[in-house]
Amino acid sequence: MNLLRDNALIYGRLLTITEPHLIERYNKALVAFGLQPTRLASFGIDRTGFSPEIAEELGDYQYLDPNEVNRRFIILTPDQVDLPVVHTAFSNTGKLLYEFFTSNSRAIDALTIKDVIYGEIEDSVAKVEDIEDLLTINQVEFRVLSAEDVLGKAAELATLTDRLKREPDAWRDDEMLQRMVVLAKVCGDIRENALVPDQVIFRHNAFWTSHFGGTYVFVDRDVTTVVADPSAPGFRRSRPWQVSYIAASDTERVFRFLAETGRIELPRASWLERSGYLEHRAEMTIRALIRDNDPGADLTGADKVWLQTWIARHADLITEDGVFPFLNATKREVAQTGRVELDEISPQHRFLIVRARPDHPDAWLTNRLISDFVPSDFVSRYVFNKQTFYKEYEGCSEAWRRQVVAVLKSTYLKDKAAFRARLYGLTD
Incomplete structure (x- = not known):
């Protein structure tokens, strides 16, 4: 660390x-x-x-x-x-x-x-x-x-002040007045200083907690939704008439829940083309492939030109993995039609091309949950899911750790607010 x-x-x-x-x-x-x-x-x-x-x-x-x-x-x-x-x-x-x-x-x-x-x-x-x-x-x-105990003394002074105002003869109580002087030396004029x-x-609304290996609780008007490991104590047992339970590994159900409750922004040209979101996901995909399949690669100068060269040399590996070609195909479809038909896309790939709806109160929490399903994107995990990021970082090679730090410094750390606004549409 x-x-x-x-x-x-x-x-x-x-x-x-x-x-x-x-x-x-x-x-x-x-x-x-x-x-x-x-x-x-x-x-x-x-x-x-x-x-x-x-x-x-x-x-x-x-x-x-x-x-x-x-x-x-x-x-x-x-x-x-x-x-x-x-x-x-x-x-x-x-x-x-x-x-x-x-x-x-x-x-x-x-x-x-x-x-x-x-x-x-x-x-x-x-x-x-x-x-x-x-x-x-x-x-x-x-x-x-x-x-x-300034708090307690201020409360006592307030009580004595009220008594002085309410009781006509309270001003004759020298002991009380002396106590008020002592308290005022500590608290000052409580009429001016709250x-x-x-x-x-x-x-305490929607939240993630580290309990039971990581648990999400989302609160809607008529139902509370828990996304957790099914082995967690109380899963599907607690208040089933009020609570919906989704296994954290159930990619299709998690996606459907987020879509049906209006928590995600579906893939549309209106935000995908100006945000560079697909390009970001594609770069993260290639970097993950390098980490997993080419551990001996010299990442010292792994800029965009270096990455393009690596892509050309490992075309078969990239095709077999399928994620990078999928993102390129999605980019073409968005450019041609302005949208993407999600019904034809596998649930796992859907999370690659959506983000939390920026104006939803649960936007940060939703982006955190999305990042659980896109392990290749360590930047998103760092922004929204630091606990998981740090845990995975500890298991990486020294060369990859240096690469992760270099990427975060050149992207997110340069201007955090601008980066979040461009990629995720967040203004806070």
């Missing part, structure tokens, strides 16, 4: 913490979680407060996610809102944290001047043992604490 880290392809864009007072606050949160304080003088954190350096120091990459549910968080600064989430068991953890930050920005701004905010994103279950446990999670609540987050409950 060192090559990925050196090129900001793993644990990239983390916020470096070096200020002694912030490290002290972080340690208070660690101790509150029952963990050992860090001795590091510098470490990076993501949106949730997770630090890979501290995970290594503790020897526990789950230190903020001990049961892979009820995720812990540590907030040192409002600036964390713009950071990525680099380690999570649920795909929507980052979105939930973002909603918490933006919905309570004034309170977070004020609190982090004086204190560290920490706590848990509480689900309805303490431990996931079967699919039914996942299906019961329809909302989460942020249980918010602060090391110096110190207590007022929105802590958020919807």
